[in-house]
Amino acid sequence: MQARRILITGAAGQIGAALRRGLKGVYPLLRLADLAPLGDADAGEELCRYDLRDIEALEKSMVGIDCVVHLGGVSVEDSWEKVLPANIEGCYNVFEAARRQGVKRVVFASSNHAIGFHRRERFIDDTVVPRPDSRYGISKVFGEAVGRMYADKHGLSVACLRIGTFRHPDRPDEVRQLNSWISHRDMVQLTRRCIDHPDYHFIVVYGVSNNLRSRWDNSNVKFLGYRPEDDSEVYAAEILARGVKENEIAAQFHGGFYCPIEFSGDTGRID
Numbered sequence: 001m002q003a004r005r006i007l008i009t010g011a012a013g014q015i016g017a018a019l020r021r022g023l024k025g026v027y028p029l030l031r032l033a034d035l036a037p038l039g040d041a042d043a044g045e046e047l048c049r050y051d052l053r054d055i056e057a058l059e060k061s062m063v064g065i066d067c068v069v070h071l072g073g074v075s076v077e078d079s080w081e082k083v084l085p086a087n088i089e090g091c092y093n094v095f096e097a098a099r100r101q102g103v104k105r106v107v108f109a110s111s112n113h114a115i116g117f118h119r120r121e122r123f124i125d126d127t128v129v130p131r132p133d134s135r136y137g138i139s140k141v142f143g144e145a146v147g148r149m150y151a152d153k154h155g156l157s158v159a160c161l162r163i164g165t166f167r168h169p170d171r172p173d174e175v176r177q178l179n180s181w182i183s184h185r186d187m188v189q190l191t192r193r194c195i196d197h198p199d200y201h202f203i204v205v206y207g208v209s210n211n212l213r214s215r216w217d218n219s220n221v222k223f224l225g226y227r228p229e230d231d232s233e234v235y236a237a238e239i240l241a242r243g244v245k246e247n248e249i250a251a252q253f254h255g256g257f258y259c260p261i262e263f264s265g266d267t268g269r270i271d
């Protein structure tokens, strides 16, 4: 797809700021949207302030847009009162506004927490069933389902990125992140591949660097051309030397520290 005009929601956030820098000058227009302030518009940028619950504002911001990169919303585990409007209503609004405006493609920031209760000893790919580990994770499963429906029913091209751990500063900082880390330049590359690829219908891609210890398998989406350049192993000796052990429940599952939050189940029954 020859995308020229890109809308990024959640552009004031951590990943949004990195994409704003990394995609500068790559596309003729970056339209940046957030509830939070975005500073001044640079050359090739347009800024919008709105809440994702406001579908009219969303629709307006999608006029003439080729591809939406949807990052906006609650980005950690939170109360249902917070997750519902931003990640359920807001996410639905993004896809529906895109359909109404004839946007061709949506790249959705999903999360590893959509599959967080899969056991960590297993390598998993894009075909595993959802196993959310939190209300936040449920909202990402919802977003992937909305994307699937808009692809099948309305012909949108949709990529769902199950992002691992993206951090400022740009390095992994604890044991689990040796699996889950994605560097800034790999995040930019992955986003570009998802925007630029000429044709896909619906894909799920793990947003992870080329980590020796990664347990997420992107081989079904090799055609995308994503070739991560960074490997968390560079930081492994230093992180492991700290000797900090993961929580006992967290260590068993892909979702790590989200799994023990409010946990009242029986890990022995989670296959």
Ligand code: NAI
Pocket: 009, 010, 011, 012, 013, 014, 015, 016, 033, 034, 035, 036, 050, 051, 052, 053, 070, 071, 072, 073, 074, 075, 076, 085, 086, 090, 109, 110, 111, 112, 162, 163, 164, 165, 166, 167
């Ligand atoms: P962030 O919290 O830094 O940025 C999210 C942005 O969304 C913020 O600027 C916020 O103002 C905006 N936002 C929140 N609610 C909104 C609303 N109702 N209307 C309009 N804007 C709203 O998050 P980050 O780290 O940049 O993540 C971006 C996306 O990637 C999120 O969807 C997050 O769930 C996902 N993700 C991030 C990971 C990470 O390690 N940073 C890992 C996995 C997924």
Ligand code: 15L
Pocket: 075, 076, 111, 112, 113, 163, 164, 165, 166, 180, 255
């Ligand atoms: C996420 O989905 C969150 O947005 C981020 O803050 C981290 O918690 C990350 O996952 C992770 O799993 O490390």
